[in-house]
Amino acid sequence: MEHAQHIIDATQDIFSSMIMLEVTAGEPFVRNNDKLINSISGIIGLAGPTKGMLAIHMANAAALAVTSAFLGMEVEEIDDDVRDAIGELANMLAGNMKSVLDPGGSDIKLSMPSAVYGEDYSVDCLAGAQSVTVPFTFDGLGFLVELQLRTDG
């Protein structure tokens, strides 16, 4: 469960300062490739001596609420704005985690953000990676932030 507190600190900072939403962290756990239903995931790949991924998984209702708050306008369907917003959230979270894992900033490379969404899909684990997932709640809705890391050598 290493890095769980970093995930909590980064997520609460980003949501309070950029989205004006206070989110409450739950107990960290290891996610077992459970299927994601009617959800959207923002994903950033990490490459270098430490590789892995940072993902934020949100049910559609949570993604719509977050994007609406993020943009300051009502968003009613999963569209380009929602995919872009969730990808950008993953990007900010990954950048924050990178500053913890790689303070100099030259060892870990971050990918461009990508978003996956659908009625029924899974985001698989990196082979041999250590994984931690933190659940968060706000206004009766929830989302997950997942970090997978593998250090070679």
Added chain:
Amino acid sequence: MGKTVLIVDDSNTMRKIVSRALRQAGIDFSTILEAGDGQEALDVLSANAVDVVLSDINMPNMNGLEFLKAKAEIPAIKDIPVVMISTETGADIINEAKSYGAKGAIKKPFTPELINETLGALL
């Protein structure tokens, strides 16, 4: 007279967020221009009088560092100040950006107050 700012970010959402933060920052911007990558930013700077640029680093096509290097080669726009606004704010990458002419860096997430403080010193 209000200032003109150019926001460079491949994320349409982030351009909207930065634009909103600029309006909340209390600096008198009369015009907010946008570009989706470094090449688009060069095109906008060549066609408009811009007072300051806020640029992401991690972008497709031409990233923020490549944009700084290319801009430094164009006499008509090389002196327009650029502030990097990015999740990538490690010492190495910021020093590299400054070596190419960046005047400062703002880490995402950011607040309007931080934007005011950083840009206020340049305008």
